[in-house]
Amino acid sequence: MLEEYFFTCPFCWQEISMLLDTTVSSQDYVEDCEICCNPIAIRYSTEDGAVNEFLAEPLQQ
Numbered sequence: 428m429l430e431e432y433f434f435t436c437p438f439c440w441q442e443i444s445m446l447l448d449t450t451v452s453s454q455d456y457v458e459d460c461e462i463c464c465n466p467i468a469i470r471y472s473t474e475d476g477a478v479n480e481f482l483a484e485p486l487q488q
Contacts, residue, residue, distance in 0.1 A: 432471075432478055437485045439463035447481075449473045457486055 429446040436443055441462045448454065453472040460467055466486035471478055 428476060430478060432481065434481065434483050436460045436463060436465070437467060437483060438465040445469070447471055447473075447478055449476045449478065 428449050430449050431444050432447045433442055433444045435441070438460060439462055441460075443461050445458065451473065453470075455468075455470045457466050458469055459465065468484045468486045469482070470484075471481040473479060
């Protein structure tokens, strides 16, 4: 199941959204901001089909 999740980009401070897969217990990946195109390190975990922890940080280059 996919869930739309809203958060603030750590680069441009705009609110953006992503579709998160809540059928897996945790994910860790890099995705570019849809507004400023900077890379964001995304980490999240789920429990009972809902996001219970989410972290979006600037990717260290």
